[in-house]
Amino acid sequence: MGLEQRSQITDVQFTASTSYDFSTVANQARLNNVANGRMVGAWIPRFKDDQQWIQIDLLHPKNITGIVTQGRPGHNQWVKSYIVRTSLDGVNFIPITDFGKTTPLIFAGNIDHETPKTQIFGQKISARFVRVYPVTFETSIALRLELLGCFVPAVTGTGTTSTTTQTTGSTPVTPPLSKFLVTFNIWSEAFEL
Template identity: 30%
Template structure:
């Protein structure tokens, strides 16, 4: 009788232990799967954020018209705020900024309103069959419009090679990222006329 009771107790203890162990194992699997799912969602959100905010916002309108200025422009439809990457010709716009004068140093400036981490710039020419684009430029930056410095490498101004046709987007990355409020693109060379579209980058790819 005692042997039977002892066997019954051992059997009951084993069953309880097995049940608790299985329960813990299942709970751990559930928690692990939940954590993995959360990580996947977080990574997806980060990828979406990166894709959305890899530019300062000229193309998508986060940079407003009044934040874009230029030393000159050709006339109505060629104002500085027309210089948004991938802009197209419309009823009131030729889809690009075009300078009034053709000489080295014509510039277009973007006011980002607060110091912003910028890694490079993308440019295009004037759309359609215009055959107008900027072939080279320098970049200047600063936190006020009266104090600017030209981007340099090894103590010399950097001249970036730009477009060779009207539609191809050409990206140039800075030697090192820059944090500043204002950015100037200083035209150094052009084809037929100084006309362009642009966007500043905040990522390295």
């Protein structure tokens, strides 16, 4: 989604529950970020509890398909497990769950501070806001991350585009690509394309 590049996701699009100090603010959480001067190259919250979170505002709803995480560069600090919650409005956050379940899915995090760990969600999630809540960690909560996904509008029978979502359980999801293709095939047959 472009978290690594400041030209795509700006510093102000990162927020967090807390930061340990000015050198560990949320915008330090870009995947592959490095320590630079007094900046440590990772987000580190002030407290070591399960109420801490980091949030990315994508400005518009996007289809999120996964996440990549890392720990603090050069230090034995990383997140071992975490929960992801998403929102379209920035107020009502829905946890990513297993299909048909209501309990938040706990994702396996990193096993060291440097190796990226990728987690692919079982479905596309339509969201503007993405929050990551660390659950367990090594030494201290320290996180760098990237979101996976894209914005792909669906073609409807009217020739217009839309980003229709449906709700499965408590998590909004985008219909699979096969539904887009069926819609296109029906539309193209009607107009003999």
